[in-house]
Amino acid sequence: MxxxxxxxxxxxxxxxxxxxxxxxxxxxxxxxxxxxxxxxxxxxxxxxxxxxLRARQRGRILCYHSVGQPEFGVNDVSPDRFRRQIEAALEAGYRFVAPAEIAASGGHAKDLGVSFDDALKSVFTKADPILREHKIPYSVFVVSKWSEQTEEWQKAGVLSWDELRQMRSEGVELGSHSDTHRDFGEIDLERARREFQNSQDMMQARLGFRPEVFAIPFGQSKNWNPETDALAREMGFKTIYSQAEETRPPGTIPRTFVTHFDDPRIFKAALRGAYDRWEEWTWTY
Structure with a gap:
């Protein structure tokens, strides 16, 4: 052996x-x-x-959530750690490109994209200044009901439509992350249709465009199925993001989840593919 x-x-x-x-x-x-x-x-x-190290021919898209909102637990990366991760990748020779570029062409082995799920407030207040400093494009996936801010935690922790509109005007790609962040692996097709439809309608009404890009809530193999995938594409979603690299649902674009625990050693391991078969709730190694 x-x-x-x-x-x-x-x-x-x-x-x-x-x-x-x-x-x-x-x-x-x-x-x-x-x-x-x-x-x-x-x-x-x-x-x-x-x-x-795993041999690699295509680019990698990183999946973050919050940057300095500890209430989001394992999904939160501190602003200092986020900055160190971005700068470490640049020092290692990576080139940051828009996630859409990697989704469309696969990119090159040293291409990195940055994306954020849930449209949380710290993406705008903490992550955006760091990314703009380094001229790095990024994408944000919106849970439409959360951005309506009908609950106090949403007012404090989730980006408003006004903030999202400003970000889009400054070049940030926005996509859908569903209406209420349900697990699509556990709901029927009628409920899935409502999740897609409500999200599309709300983003059209609030932001003036109908999203064609979707990030699967929770994003793992058990959270999606072929019937839901077919429905999403029928309803106009052309690009569907998930995780992880080697266990993702067929036809979806992989992303690499970055966690609260990812110190420099772990982050470097993520870039070289150590977690390409790892899912947050299902370890498949």
Whole structure:
């Protein structure tokens, strides 16, 4: 058995042992599920960072959520860490391009795109200045009901339509992330149609355009199916983003999820493909 296979076998064994240990810990201590999920993600990201380099011919699109909104837990990256990640990628010779460019052509191995799910407030207040400083284009995927800001947490934490309109006027690509952020793997086609339709209608009414780009909520293989994919395309969505690179639903554009735990070592591992078979809720290695 060659060294890479030995490492892979050891990684799988270590990961399984870690999951069992966490499960026993929760049973003994009564920790809440969110604590288990955060601990599991932390452990998996660190274990998988030892995966060997994967050969790559196409560009990579990074998937962020918030940048300095700790209430979003594992999805939040601090502004300082976000800046360090952008600058580390540039220093390593990567070229940042619009996600749409990678989606359309595949891009080149050293191309990176930046995208944000949920249209959270810190994308505009914290991430945008850093990206503009480096002249980096990016995309934002909007949950239309959230941007209506009918609840207090949405007023405080989600971008308003006025803010989104300003961002679009400054060149930010906006797409749909559904109407209410439902799991499309668990809803029927009629509900899926409403999620698509309401999102399209709301963005047309509030922003003046009908989105043709969609990012799957949760974004993983179990959150999508062929029937929903066919419906989305029938309703006018031409590009559909998901994660992860090697486990994504057929016909979708992969993205690489960046987490709260991604220190410089883990971020570099992500760029070299260590998490291309990793999903937030389903570890497939």
């Amino acid at each position: 060659d060294a890479s296979r030995v490492l892979r076998a050891h990684t799988i064994s270590s990961g399984r042992a870690m999951k069992q240990a966490l499960k026993k810990l929760v049973q003994r201590t009564g920790l809440q599920r969110k604590h288990l999920e955060a601990a599991r993600m932390y452990g998996e990201r660190h274990v998988l960072a030892f995966q060997p």
